[in-house]
Amino acid sequence: MIIQSDQMQNVLYNLFVKYQFSEEKAELLARVFTKNTLDGVNSHGINRVPLFINYVETGLIKVDAEAEKVETFGSIERWDGHFGPGIINAAKCTNRAIELAKLHGMGMVALRNTNHWMRGGSYGWQAAEAGCISIFFTNTQPNMPAWGGKESRIGNNPFIVSIPREEGHVVLDMAISQFSFGKIHEYKLKDKKLPFLGGWDDNDKLTDDPEKILSNERGLPIGYWKGSALSMILDMLATLLSAGDSTYKIGLRERETGVSQVFLCIYPEIFHDRDVSEKLLNEIIDFTHDVNPMHPGDKTYYPGERTLQNRERNLENGIPVNEEVWQKVMKLLV
Amino acid sequence: MIIQSDQMQNVLYNLFVKYQFSEEKAELLARVFTKNTLDGVNSHGINRVPLFINYVETGLIKVDAEAEKVETFGSIERWDGHFGPGIINAAKCTNRAIELAKLHGMGMVALRNTNHWMRGGSYGWQAAEAGCISIFFTNTQPNMPAWGGKESRIGNNPFIVSIPREEGHVVLDMAISQFSFGKIHEYKLKDKKLPFLGGWDDNDKLTDDPEKILSNERGLPIGYWKGSALSMILDMLATLLSAGDSTYKIGLRERETGVSQVFLCIYPEIFHDRDVSEKLLNEIIDFTHDVNPMHPGDKTYYPGERTLQNRERNLENGIPVNEEVWQKVMKLLV
Numbered sequence: 030m031i032i033q034s035d036q037m038q039n040v041l042y043n044l045f046v047k048y049q050f051s052e053e054k055a056e057l058l059a060r061v062f063t064k065n066t067l068d069g070v071n072s073h074g075i076n077r078v079p080l081f082i083n084y085v086e087t088g089l090i091k092v093d094a095e096a097e098k099v100e101t102f103g104s105i106e107r108w109d110g111h112f113g114p115g116i117i118n119a120a121k122c123t124n125r126a127i128e129l130a131k132l133h134g135m136g137m138v139a140l141r142n143t144n145h146w147m148r149g150g151s152y153g154w155q156a157a158e159a160g161c162i163s164i165f166f167t168n169t170q171p172n173m174p175a176w177g178g179k180e181s182r183i184g185n186n187p188f189i190v191s192i193p194r195e196e197g198h199v200v201l202d203m204a205i206s207q208f209s210f211g212k213i214h215e216y217k218l219k220d221k222k223l224p225f226l227g228g229w230d231d232n233d234k235l236t237d238d239p240e241k242i243l244s245n246e247r248g249l250p251i252g253y254w255k256g257s258a259l260s261m262i263l264d265m266l267a268t269l270l271s272a273g274d275s276t277y278k279i280g281l282r283e284r285e286t287g288v289s290q291v292f293l294c295i296y297p298e299i300f301h302d303r304d305v306s307e308k309l310l311n312e313i314i315d316f317t318h319d320v321n322p323m324h325p326g327d328k329t330y331y332p333g334e335r336t337l338q339n340r341e342r343n344l345e346n347g348i349p350v351n352e353e354v355w356q357k358v359m360k361l362l363v
Numbered sequence: 364m365i366i367q368s369d370q371m372q373n374v375l376y377n378l379f380v381k382y383q384f385s386e387e388k389a390e391l392l393a394r395v396f397t398k399n400t401l402d403g404v405n406s407h408g409i410n411r412v413p414l415f416i417n418y419v420e421t422g423l424i425k426v427d428a429e430a431e432k433v434e435t436f437g438s439i440e441r442w443d444g445h446f447g448p449g450i451i452n453a454a455k456c457t458n459r460a461i462e463l464a465k466l467h468g469m470g471m472v473a474l475r476n477t478n479h480w481m482r483g484g485s486y487g488w489q490a491a492e493a494g495c496i497s498i499f500f501t502n503t504q505p506n507m508p509a510w511g512g513k514e515s516r517i518g519n520n521p522f523i524v525s526i527p528r529e530e531g532h533v534v535l536d537m538a539i540s541q542f543s544f545g546k547i548h549e550y551k552l553k554d555k556k557l558p559f560l561g562g563w564d565d566n567d568k569l570t571d572d573p574e575k576i577l578s579n580e581r582g583l584p585i586g587y588w589k590g591s592a593l594s595m596i597l598d599m600l601a602t603l604l605s606a607g608d609s610t611y612k613i614g615l616r617e618r619e620t621g622v623s624q625v626f627l628c629i630y631p632e633i634f635h636d637r638d639v640s641e642k643l644l645n646e647i648i649d650f651t652h653d654v655n656p657m658h659p660g661d662k663t664y665y666p667g668e669r670t671l672q673n674r675e676r677n678l679e680n681g682i683p684v685n686e687e688v689w690q691k692v693m694k695l696l697v
Contacts, residue, residue, distance in 0.1 A: 178654035252585025
């Protein structure tokens, strides 16, 4: 079914108000969940709302928690999210990193005791819209084996980089897993193999069979041993800088909560060369765009390009939403 | 053959002095090339010396160039490498980023017009030894197709992250390609297939056949479309922050020169919780180490662990060096 963006935001606002969020927080939550869906990331937009409400109901997400600064040194701050909603904490820390960057050229907020931020790219867009470069990452529960090990002990730790650009911001939003379990599930539903190896089967063999991967949830890091090492060191950075919980500690809990995140912003305007920057960026984009396709119909994209296409299409035609999901959300509202 | 570390450093020092480097610069170059080899990275240590000398002879590397600061804003600086030796420029900018981090908590140097820094991890170790966290990256000439495109138009852009740790620093040193061409060449010499897909053959198919990949030098990014996007955005950041040359511009030159690099350091001591940090790091390392192997004999490593093992072994037993390479270096000396 098709839902208009305004309608979705309105429904979600009322839902969050019903669940005791302040009007301001309900508005922010509704806006981010809607934007994520508008941008085509239903998995971390509307589809995720019922689980979010479940976390609120079970008290894993604290409705009234306010993230607060616990330590500061110049352009670096440590915040505690007090187990509030991941979206609200992350949006707040992004804003703070932007402020620090505009003051000092560069700013960083390390946040502990927070919850799933849903779509990490959302904050990359937020930083870019404020004129900032961003480098953000989060740790997660364990969901991939470290290279050489059998059990899942590293997280897929999404990593975001964004760069402001007049003709469309550049936003990389990339988990360290080759495929998300959500994506693997989609392939399973379509009864199709993954296009590449995506995880481990019961016999400890890498496989492209979604069913075999889903049976024990051992995902594959991008680049095999490389992504394994990258995931590990991002977890270390997030944990160390925030003095928060690592993937190890998060995995001790029954459900994923209390994650650690880093928000690093750079304000490129300090160099007063926006025109030059724009030209340099466009040269890189043109060079990679203006190329023969590998296979007929292939096209290269810069990071964020397809998000923008989704957004424009869904703004015009409305947002495609799974009917069952929408009914679930509507039921929560009554 | 086996060469002792002291002997190698001595030979290289004399070689660089012969090629008109100042004593101080010759010492630094000899030390870094030797350390790279000592740590087991012969490809960017002793094996690379003849090519380095060739670059010096042809004037692509300027012997007397001094990297200089061209712009500054608080904790961020822009430097111009004036086409000096990549090692000297990178070591200098690392030191400067460390100084800035110790002053401000965080510091960044963006460097343009520099040359190949050889082993990026070398500067990660340098930062860690100075007590700093580092995030460094460089762009390169085009050597991989962007996902969807046919020709090589993105670089393998090595990405380094390091974290100081008493029992052994954590150092990730990772190119964005799945395999380096050097590694692919090794497999070819041994007449073996790569363990995973590593590049494109003449028919635009992904292959694990080293010979087919080497025939047209189209490497595969880690994580396919993901590494492609990561490579692109690292190039954008390096280019934009330094106002330097992108992979596109570097590729217009006959040989790889004038690359752009970013050196970001964070000084974790500002939080005065070294003991806590050490404990958190070790928890992550223990959790990933203390795991059943995926296959008999498998072992997981933290980033940098094997480098340290190589270093200790080579310090004790001497450094294994290809005899032909060593003869080439000795010939340059006379």
